[in-house]
Amino acid sequence: MTTGPLQERHGSARRPDRPSEHPRPDGVSDATVSALGKLSAALEVVEDARGALYHFHRLSGMADLNLQEAIAELRDAGHTDLADDIDHTLVGRDIGDGRWTFQIAEACDAQYWSVFHDVDRHARESLGLQKHVFEAEMKTTEQQDGAQT
Numbered sequence: 001m002t003t004g005p006l007q008e009r010h011g012s013a014r015r016p017d018r019p020s021e022h023p024r025p026d027g028v029s030d031a032t033v034s035a036l037g038k039l040s041a042a043l044e045v046v047e048d049a050r051g052a053l054y055h056f057h058r059l060s061g062m063a064d065l066n067l068q069e070a071i072a073e074l075r076d077a078g079h080t081d082l083a084d085d086i087d088h089t090l091v092g093r094d095i096g097d098g099r100w101t102f103q104i105a106e107a108c109d110a111q112y113w114s115v116f117h118d119v120d121r122h123a124r125e126s127l128g129l130q131k132h133v134f135e136a137e138m139k140t141t142e143q144q145d146g147a148q149t
Helices: 005-010 030-076 080-090 101-127 133-145
Strands: none
Touching: 030 080, 030 101, 030 133
16 A cells, blocks of 8 residues: 555554454344444433533523623613513523423433433443444454545
């Protein structure tokens, strides 16, 4: 194989002598590794969703603080009736179903996120695999063989 200018600058990604960090136990099929890889990918999506939920929690809290500053400035500017109307309409308002965002995040953590983690752990332990076997095998293949075109 010819070494090109990019390899000369950055080195090769190939590591043909490097073993997989997470070797597959004997007797575990490709289908099992693939299924657990998909379960792991689903868990990663749940992690992203949880992050978005906490981001929403922080943003709505910041909005509430900015709202309270706006209300105070409206009062200072002599618009007391409008400030009172906005204050009583929005400050402390529930996001939905009697809950603030922290309660929604806590419910998600308790009823979905933690259960998803337990399901992932249980599946891997039941089948004798550690995390990311699918990805570790992909890494080994790509570093040994490279991209297939």
